[in-house]
Amino acid sequence: MATTSTEIILAECPCTGKTLERLVRPAVLLMLAREPMHGFKIVRQLAAMPMFDGQQPNAAGVYRALKIMAEEGLVTPEWALSASGPAKRLYTLTARGEHCLASWLITLHDYRQSIDALLALGQDAVARWREGRATTTAARECPTRP
Secondary structure (H helix, E strand, C coil), X not given: CCCCHHHHHHHCCHHHCCCCHHHHHHHHHHHHHHCCEEHHHHHHHHHCCHHHCCCCCCHHHHHHHHHXXXXXXXXXEEEECCCCCCXXXXXXXXXXXXXXXXXXXXHHHHHHHHHHHHHHXXXXXXXXXXXXXXXXXXXXXXXXXX
């Protein structure tokens, strides 16, 4: 089947939701709530999350977010020395970061309720659209006879 220009445009559209960049911060906070991590491991684990659809997130953007979160006191970066390689920054969640994460969880719950409401409206709209389209198609295919 041939790809239409609309499909090509929509493949690049943010409406696909393939990278929900605003969710990087709570995702990082959640990962760090489980255990301290190096930036590279954070990037790898983000890539495994459904919101990235198996694609590697922009590492520079993740490191930039980590730097900002450190400046805000949400995470603490510490140099971890390694006998087998270069020193790496190990990021740890702070008490302030824990509070921020708790706030994010409330926000995400609110988002979810809003999204559920949008989905219900959307499903109703699509059903009506399809019903109207089916009626129009049926009218064209089965002309009424007097």
